[in-house]
Amino acid sequence: MLTWGALNIIGASPEKRAEIEQAQKKMVTSVDAEISELGIEHNSLGNRAKTYLYCLESRCPETGWLVPMVPSWVISKQRNVVAKLIPNHELQSFEIKIVSSVSAEEMKQAEQGTVQNGCLTYSLNGKTYTTPIKTLRGDYKDANGNNLNRLRRWEKHEFKPRPDDIFQERLYCIQWMTAESLNKKQKKTFFAAVTDEDLERERQVEQIVAENIVQWQQHGLMPDMPIEPSDKTDEPIRTRGWTYWHHLFNPRQILIFVFYKKQSNFMQGGLLKPAITSIQSKSIEWNTKLCRWATSDRHENQVNTFSNQALNTLLNFAVRAHSNLENHTIFEFNKSDLPIFSKTEITSIPANLVSENADLFLTDPPYADAVHYHEITEFFIAWLRKNPPAPFNEWIWDSRRALAIKGSGDDFRRGMVEAYTAMTQHMPDNGMQCVMFTHQDTGVWSDMVGIFWAAGLQVVGTWYIATETTSELKKGGYLACFTRR
Ligand SMILES: C[S@@+](CC[C@H](N)C(=O)[O-])C[C@H]1O[C@@H](n2cnc3c(N)ncnc32)[C@H](O)[C@@H]1O
Known part of the structure; x- marks a missing residue:
């Protein structure tokens, strides 16, 4: 949404x-x-x-x-x-x-x-x-x-x-x-x-x-x-x-x-x-x-x-x-109107089932067990699922917990490697992947390095960015770009 x-x-x-x-x-x-x-x-x-x-x-x-x-x-x-x-x-x-x-x-x-x-x-x-x-x-x-x-x-x-x-x-x-x-x-x-x-x-x-x-x-x-x-x-x-x-x-x-x-x-x-x-x-x-x-x-x-x-x-x-x-309830949003010729389509599938080719994949994955998105989402789903207006009436109003990549151990690493491998396999040789990374824990950083390497990717650049949760306590995050290795 x-x-x-x-x-x-x-x-x-x-x-x-x-x-x-x-x-x-x-x-x-x-x-x-x-x-x-x-x-x-x-x-x-x-x-x-x-x-x-x-x-x-x-x-x-x-x-x-x-x-x-x-x-x-x-x-x-x-x-x-x-x-x-x-x-x-x-x-x-x-x-x-x-x-x-x-x-x-x-x-x-x-x-x-x-x-x-x-x-x-x-x-x-x-x-x-x-x-x-x-x-x-x-x-x-x-x-x-x-x-x-x-x-x-x-x-x-x-x-x-x-x-x-x-x-x-x-x-x-x-x-x-x-x-x-x-x-x-x-x-x-x-x-x-x-x-x-x-x-x-x-x-x-x-x-x-x-x-x-x-x-x-x-x-x-x-x-x-x-x-x-x-x-x-x-x-x-x-x-x-x-x-x-x-x-x-x-x-x-x-x-x-x-x-x-x-x-x-x-x-x-x-x-x-x-x-x-x-x-x-x-x-x-x-x-x-x-x-x-x-x-x-x-x-x-x-x-x-x-x-x-x-x-x-x-x-x-x-x-x-x-x-x-x-x-x-009345609040401002950033304005960034899309070019009029652009066409968008939203589908919701687990990342490891990506089946269409793309030049660029932009992802914002879950990091280990930092946030339980699949559970917290249900707070919103409870208000949205009955009689939602089009196009939401065609969406599946379920958090699909079973499909979420979660945990912090091997299951998490395996799920992430599968997802990024599927995307890597669906991009051309000069394709790119941009990944948001906002975790503070250095242990998770080293996990991520292993995950992207195992998925056949290599880093070509990183940028520091401010996120919605940026504060004195939480200092923003990074955007990393990868190509096929
Ligand atoms: C850091 S959040 C991304 C938030 C997103 N940028 C947004 O604005 O809604 C990570 C998201 O990955 C989703 N996720 C978990 N497992 C997934 C999977 N196997 N395939 C695709 N998305 C998954 C989570 O449900 C969560 O919404």
Whole structure:
């Protein structure tokens, strides 16, 4: 799909590009109107939500109290905002107060959340209680040595915990944009505790999802695909009991994406539907329960799902309200329109089955077990596979895990040699292969040298390039060119 986007969005003519940009804006405007009409993101003072912060909550086995679970109570390092727990003895639970402009010392104290070193830890009446998360979950091994636990597995039509589940999900803070600044470029924001009115809006969203989920799933407006267990996909299942891909989304997130999908279905024109559908994949990745809240002196917002290429579940997560998602729904692409006489075709086959000759092969292979693409792709496939627009309706919406070159040992090396040998055999004597290489591990570098040599290739040049993940930590990658040896 990314290759399709490179050719059909980045490579589109200026006129088509303008149409796509218009369509992005139209979709956002329509969805925004729908959300404003429902009144689910505005409060009675006219303020509009920007971000919702949620945390898990669990009952302490020693006291029976319901305890919010967070690694830190710091909410804003820019404005010294923290959350504070106030015991409610009658309800055996904690109210959560949001306090702004606290002292440096209080900020330091707030860094200690209720989960430390894998344990739920909190104080009540001067006594500290500590329970390992493993105990809360009821971890055990079965007769075959498999790691299991007592978390209930969520079902297909569920989207929130049941009241007696071990882990509850609780809204604990809202970042608001003030009513007066809503029409201004610079929005003024503040953090506030959750009120009864806010909880009513939460129930309203949940009710809309509850009433429609079966039908939305049937029509492919939201996922109904089970999570297939494997290295990375095991984590949501094991640590939360989430068994379907939509369990990674909170009701507000589901609702926004269903609205997006509905809007893209209304779009006319052969290119707009698939273009908007692929763009939506970015919005979806930027609003899940795997998105953490990040605060620092320079930056304060929610962070995307694949900021690390795994499926790590979080104790507390941030949900973007619609206006805060706009940057990831209306966004610019590089422009590089293809010559009008060019013809493109996309086929998806395992590289070792290449059967057509080509002068140039450009590849961006997986490197050892660095990223489990075949598993992570399923996150997107879950949203895309039902009723996709043409030409995606002709694609096989399955990650085809069995065909992926994976692992890090001999299987990986053998798979890579087979793939590059097949391509080498299908290029002329003066043909070329360009290979992206972004791995940091020198061990993998020497593997790669062996792989390309064994495939009958020799290096003729390498270039240092910046990649999408280039940062101070990850310093870009290389493009290497090979000819037949
Ligand atoms: C580094 S990623 C490439 C990402 C690509 N440049 C893009 O923008 O989508 C490596 C890709 O190789 C794919 N892959 C794994 N085994 C393969 C095989 N046997 N044949 C072809 N592609 C394979 C993975 O699924 C993954 O999408």
